[in-house]
Amino acid sequence: MTTHYDALEVRSPSEREAAQFATLPQQVAHAQSHAPAFTGILKGVDAAAVTSRAALARLPVTRKYELLALQQSSREAGGDPFGGFSALRYGAAMPRVFASPGTIYEPDSTRKDYWRMARALHAAGFRAGQLVHNCFSYHFVPAGTMMESGAHALGCTVFPGGTGQTEQQVQAMAELKPAGYVGTPSFLKIIVDKAAEMKIGLPSVTRAMVSGEACPPSLRDWFAGHGIAAYQCYASADLGLIAYETEAREGLVLDEGVIVEIVRPGTGDPVAEGEVGELVVTTLNPDYPLIRFGTGDLSAVLPGSCPTGRSNTRIKGWMGRADQTVKVRGMFVHPGQVADIARRFPEVLKARLVVSGEMANDSMHFQAEAASIPEGLDQRIGEAIRDVTKLRGTVQLVAPGSLPNDGKVIEDARSYK
Structure with missing residues (x-):
């Protein structure tokens, strides 16, 4: 499993930093000209000058509740349902629209592996030619499609199990023999328990990519005791993949398509390495170009690099919420x-x-x-x-x-x- 998804994962940190900050000015300029919300948020910003972390840290943070408020006010005025944050418009380039609680609407794209989930699935051991049993929801929210698009990018076939219907999930797994499961950890435990109750073995299910809720070490060990190696990833409907777990089990490695800062809650000020703060993410996705997007989640940077050879920064994972009002x-x-x-x-x-x-x-x-x-x-x-x-x-x-x-x-x- 130590084979890496691509060469980006093992480039030197300095090479990665140089490449990302060479791309960032173009992304800032693109957001200013194609996403009307950022035309206002980044008014007066010289995009060409945003070439370092220090320059990025001087830009305003847009937090999720602010994105929601702008979307709601725009919709109430009969305007853009995305609040001016999407660079895409309805049509062939936007095959689907999803809704997250709030309600926040997110655009889909025809871009291959749009949410960049293939990297996380690969780190969890999924490979081309395998069947993936996908138990994330396909209804309203993008979670099911996020994982499916990543699995397709890996060359996998997907069974869209969705949520519920536990006995039918067990039956499908027993008959189709998927290589693994993707979904919430709690639903995987329900399926495994139901299979035992039905006296049906699921020997093909040896790996899992879980997300959407906490998977504590005790539950991870429970899965291992049932022959399933479960790995976590941290992703959102707005940003796609942010970080993912590897076989080293030492924190989560940041994705290659985002720039992550950890700031003091309530500010945009970066904290010292190792200090807990709010995750602020800048995505290099041109279709939904979020610049300094405050996730509202707490985490901290881990020192050193992953023992698997992946050289990107590692974070501790989800450590609570930053909104402490x-x-x-x-x-x-x-x-x-x-x-x-x-x-x-x-x-x-x-x-x-x-x-x-x-x-x-x-x-x-x-x-x-x-x-x-x-x-x-x-x-x-x-x-x-x-x-x-x-x-x-x-x-x-x-x-x-x-x-x-x-x-x-x-x-x-x-x-x-």
Whole structure:
């Protein structure tokens, strides 16, 4: 299984970085001219100058809730249902339209392996000439089509099992003898349990590509105990494949078609390597050219490279959600406000707002790592808290490295009993 999908996976990190940032200016310019939403979002940006991570980090982050709001307002006005984010229009170049909860609409494309899932399937051991039993949904959401298009790009045949009808899934697997399963891990466990109940063996199913929900090590080991090597991937309807697991089982390797940054929640500021933050993804897909798209998911970069020889950056995988907005004494407090407060003081290296007490009787405690503590710093921070949030809060200054590395900018420690 150590054979790589293509040479892109093993090129040097410097070669990859140079290639991606040579392509990025064209993608930014393309988004500005072909995706009307980015005409506004990137107004005044010199696309030719976006040739480095530092330059990319100066562009605004567009988060999923903002994309949804723009789509909704555009639809309400009788305009583009995609909110100006798609470079494609209805017609032969857009064979399907999908819907994700919200509702967010996503365009399909005639481009081969449009969501780039073949790379993840290959890393999971799927090969040309095999049958793939696809149990992701084909209804409304693109998950089924995402996996099917990747399997076809590998040269596989696909059985579109979809969701539900567990006994029929077992029967089809027993009779068609697929090489493996793709779908959610929970549904695979249901199928395996049902097969045991029906006293039907599924010896051909020796591998699985699972996604859409967590697959903890205990469940992965349970699959292994039933002869199935299950691998995870991290993908979204907007971006396609973002990262995938390899046989090394050491984090997830980033896909070759995206540029990933990890930023402090509520900001667009990249964090230090290894620090937990929000995944912000720039896709090199010209049909749906999302530039600095905030996924709302937390993760962190792992040091070093994958033992399988794949040289791209690895991330830890999904570590929670970055949207930590809370309501305190009737007022919403956002991660971006915590960042605004911290930016006012060059001494503050990292900040965390802890909300404690009981609902309707809560209190805010602003914890800040400080490189130095000049006299009156805590008082000035307290005044900034009041100015930004319109609420009062206490201030605790701590030594650098004292705050947890968990991606939390706001910790809700209140009792909800």
